[in-house]
Amino acid sequence: MHKNFMKPLMGLFLFVIGSPLSAQTGRFQQAVDYKMEVAMDVNSNQYQGKQKLAYTNNSPDTLTRVFYHLYYNAFQPGSMMDIRSRTIADPDRRVGDRISKLKPDEIGYLHTKSLTMNGKPVQFREVETILEVSLPEPILPNTTVTFDMEFEGQVPLQIRRSGRDSEEGVRYSMSQWYPKMANYDEQGWHANPYIGREFYGIWGDFDVKITIDKTYVLGGTGYLQNPNEIGHGYEDEGVTVPAPQGNTLTWHFVAPKVHDFMWGADPKYKHDRVQMENGITVHHFYIPGPKTTENWEKLKEFTPKAINYLSENFGQYPYKQFSVVQGGDGGMEYAMSTLVTGERSLPSLVGVMVHELAHSWFHGVLASNESLYPWMDEGFTSYATNLAMANIFQASANPQRGSYAGYYRLALSGLEEPMSTHSDHYHTNQAYGSAAYSKGAVFLAQLGYVLGEEVRNRGLLRYWDTWQFKHPNFNDLIRVMEKESGIELDWYKEYFVYTTKKIDYAVKEVKANGNNTEITLERIGLMPMPIDLVITYKDGSQESVYLPLVIMRGEKAQESFTPQRIHTETWPWTNLTKSLIISKPFSTIKSVEIDPSKRLADVQQENNKVEF
Numbered sequence: 287m288h289k290n291f292m293k294p295l296m297g298l299f300l301f302v303i304g305s306p307l308s309a310q311t312g313r314f315q316q317a318v319d320y321k322m323e324v325a326m327d328v329n330s331n332q333y334q335g336k337q338k339l340a341y342t343n344n345s346p347d348t349l350t351r352v353f354y355h356l357y358y359n360a361f362q363p364g365s366m367m368d369i370r371s372r373t374i375a376d377p378d379r380r381v382g383d384r385i386s387k388l389k390p391d392e393i394g395y396l397h398t399k400s401l402t403m404n405g406k407p408v409q410f411r412e413v414e415t416i417l418e419v420s421l422p423e424p425i426l427p428n429t430t431v432t433f434d435m436e437f438e439g440q441v442p443l444q445i446r447r448s449g450r451d452s453e454e455g456v457r458y459s460m461s462q463w464y465p466k467m468a469n470y471d472e473q474g475w476h477a478n479p480y481i482g483r484e485f486y487g488i489w490g491d492f493d494v495k496i497t498i499d500k501t502y503v504l505g506g507t508g509y510l511q512n513p514n515e516i517g518h519g520y521e522d523e524g525v526t527v528p529a530p531q532g533n534t535l536t537w538h539f540v541a542p543k544v545h546d547f548m549w550g551a552d553p554k555y556k557h558d559r560v561q562m563e564n565g566i567t568v569h570h571f572y573i574p575g576p577k578t579t580e581n582w583e584k585l586k587e588f589t590p591k592a593i594n595y596l597s598e599n600f601g602q603y604p605y606k607q608f609s610v611v612q613g614g615d616g617g618m619e620y621a622m623s624t625l626v627t628g629e630r631s632l633p634s635l636v637g638v639m640v641h642e643l644a645h646s647w648f649h650g651v652l653a654s655n656e657s658l659y660p661w662m663d664e665g666f667t668s669y670a671t672n673l674a675m676a677n678i679f680q681a682s683a684n685p686q687r688g689s690y691a692g693y694y695r696l697a698l699s700g701l702e703e704p705m706s707t708h709s710d711h712y713h714t715n716q717a718y719g720s721a722a723y724s725k726g727a728v729f730l731a732q733l734g735y736v737l738g739e740e741v742r743n744r745g746l747l748r749y750w751d752t753w754q755f756k757h758p759n760f761n762d763l764i765r766v767m768e769k770e771s772g773i774e775l776d777w778y779k780e781y782f783v784y785t786t787k788k789i790d791y792a793v794k795e796v797k798a799n800g801n802n803t804e805i806t807l808e809r810i811g812l813m814p815m816p817i818d819l820v821i822t823y824k825d826g827s828q829e830s831v832y833l834p835l836v837i838m839r840g841e842k843a844q845e846s847f848t849p850q851r852i853h854t855e856t857w858p859w860t861n862l863t864k865s866l867i868i869s870k871p872f873s874t875i876k877s878v879e880i881d882p883s884k885r886l887a888d889v890q891q892e893n894n895k896v897e898f
C-alpha cells in the first residue's frame with residue numbers, strides 16, 4: 287500500500303475497531319441443510335436433480351455473492367484439471383492425458399438449469415467447476431435463505447475419484463456429484479476450481495432421494511430411511527420386501543452433521559452388514575469374484591476392530607454407520623463411508639480401509655480445510671493409520687518409520703515445498719504427496735518427541751474435544767498442544783510448517799576433560815530442536831541428558847523408555863555448538879547418541895552417534 291493512502295485510512299481503521307472486536311475476529315461456522323431428489327438414467331449415465339438448500343450465514347459479514355462447486359465439469363477436454371494433469375512434471379498415472387481423450391458421452395458435466403434465492407431468480411455464471419452467483423439481495427449476518435436449484439449431470443467415465451465404469455467394473459462411484467456450496471470462513475470464500483487435490487465443505491444435514499433402476503444396490507453416506515421397501519440387504523430381519531412397482535426404486539437417505547454426500551451403485555454388489563456391540567453398523571459393498579470375495583469376507587473382522595481402536599485413541603466415532611464401498615480409483619474418504627478399489631491382497635485391503643476410515647476423524651469430524659492444509663488431514667490420517675495397523679497386526683517395529691522415510695526422501699530430493707502451500711499449488715505431485723502424507727505424519731510423531739508421548743496423546747484427545755465440527759487450522763492445534771504441555775510451540779510451527787528448513791544435529795566431539803568427559807554437540811541444520819542425548823557406558827548402563835530450547839519456555843517430563851536423566855540444560859538456538867561435562871571418566875564411555883528413539887526428524891543420522 288502506498289503510504290499516501292495511510293492517512294485517510296486511519297480514520298476508517300478507528301471506525302472499524304469501534305465496532306465489537308469479537309464480531310470482527312471471531313470464528314464462525316456457516317450452516318447448510320440440503321434436500322435433494324435425483325433421478326439417474328443408467329443407460330445414458332445422465333441424471334436430473336432438484337436441490338433445496340437452506341443456507342445460514344453465521345458470519346459477521348453481509349454476503350452479496352455465493353459460489354457452488356460443479357466438480358464434474360473438470361472431466362472435459364481442456365479443463366483446468368485436464369491441462370494441469372498433462373503439464374505437471376510427474377503426472378498422476380490415473381489421470382495423465384485421459385481427460386483430453388474423453389468423447390461427448392464420456393465427459394462429465396454438472397449444469398444449473400434454474401436457481402432462485404427465497405423464490406427470486408438469481409444471476410449465475412458457470413465458470414467451469416465453479417458457479418458464480420450474484421444475489422438479488424444480500425444475505426445478512428445470522429439469517430437463513432433458501433436456494434432452489436434444478437440441475438442436470440452426466441457421470442464421467444471413471445478417471446479420478448468419481449465416475450462410471452471403473453477399472454474393476456463398478457458402474458457408479460458418485461462423489462463430487464451435486465452442486466455443493468463453497469465454504470466461507472474467517473479467511474473468506476474458498477471457491478477453488480477443481481484441479482485435483484482435496485476438498486472443504488460446510489456441515490449440515492443431508493436428505494437425499496435417489497431414483498435408479500431397481501436392480502442397483504446403493505451404499506455410501508447416510509442412513510437409509512426406507513429399508514423394508516428397498517431390500518437389497520438393508521431390510522430388517524424377517525421382513526419380506528414387496529416387489530417394486532415399475533422399473534425403479536427411490537432410495538431415501540438421511541445424513542446428519544456431515545459435509546459431503548457420496549454414494550456407490552452397482553447391480554452386482556454384495557452387501558454385507560456387521561452389527562457392532564456399541565451400536566455402529568458396518569456395511570461392505572463389493573462385486574463378488576475370485577479377486578474379492580475371500581478378502582472382503584475377512585474384512586468383516588477388521589473394520590469393526592479399526593473403528594474401536596481409532597475411537598479409543600482419537601475420540602469416539604460419532605456416527606452410527608460406516609460403509610466400505612468398492613469403487614473409485616484407489617481409496618478416497620467421504621462422510622460415514624469410503625470408496626476403495628476392491629481387488630487387493632488382504633493386507634492392502636485392510637490398509638486402505640483403515641486409512642480411509644481414519645479420515646473420519648481428521649477429514650470427517652475435525653475437518654480442517656484439506657485443500658489448504660492437506661497435511662492436517664492426510665498426514666494425521668497416515669499417523670493414525672500407522673498406529674492402527676501396528677495394533678491390528680501386532681507389529682513391533684516403529685509404526686511411523688515409513689512416514690519418516692518418506693519425509694527424508696522428500697527433504698533430500700530438492701523438491702520440498704513448505705507445508706503451508708495450498709494443495710493445488712505444489713509444483714509436483716511428489717512434493718505434495720510427501721509433504722501432505724509423510725511430513726504431516728512426522729509432524730505429529732515428532733510432537734511426541736518434543737512434548738512426550740503421553741502429553742501429545744492427551745493433546746490429541748483435547749484437540750478432538752475442542753475442535754470437532756469446527757474446521758481447525760494448524761494454529762488451533764498448536765494452541766491446544768501448548769495448553770496441554772505448558773511448552774511454547776510457535777517455533778515448531780514456524781519452522782516445520784512455513785519453511786523447508788531441516789533438522790541435522792551431530793555429536794561433534796567426545797573427549798577426556800580431567801577425570802570427566804566433555805561432549806560437544808553441533809547444530810548443522812537450520813531448524814532448532816530440543817535434544818535427548820543418551821550415554822551408554824561400557825558396563826552396559828545408560829543415562830540421558832536433556833537439552834530443551836530456551837524458546838520452549840518449558841520442558842517435557844522424563845519419558846519411561848528414556849534412560850534416567852542426569853542433567854537438563856537449555857540450548858539457545860543462536861548457539862551452533864553446545865558443550866557438556868559428564869562426571870564420568872572418558873574411559874567408561876561406550877557411545878553417545880542423539881535421540882535413539884528416532885522420533886527427531888534428523889535428515890542426516892550418520893553423525894548422531896559416536897561409538898568407542
Ligand SMILES: [Zn+2]
Pocket residue numbers: 619641642645664667
Ligand atoms: Zn488419505
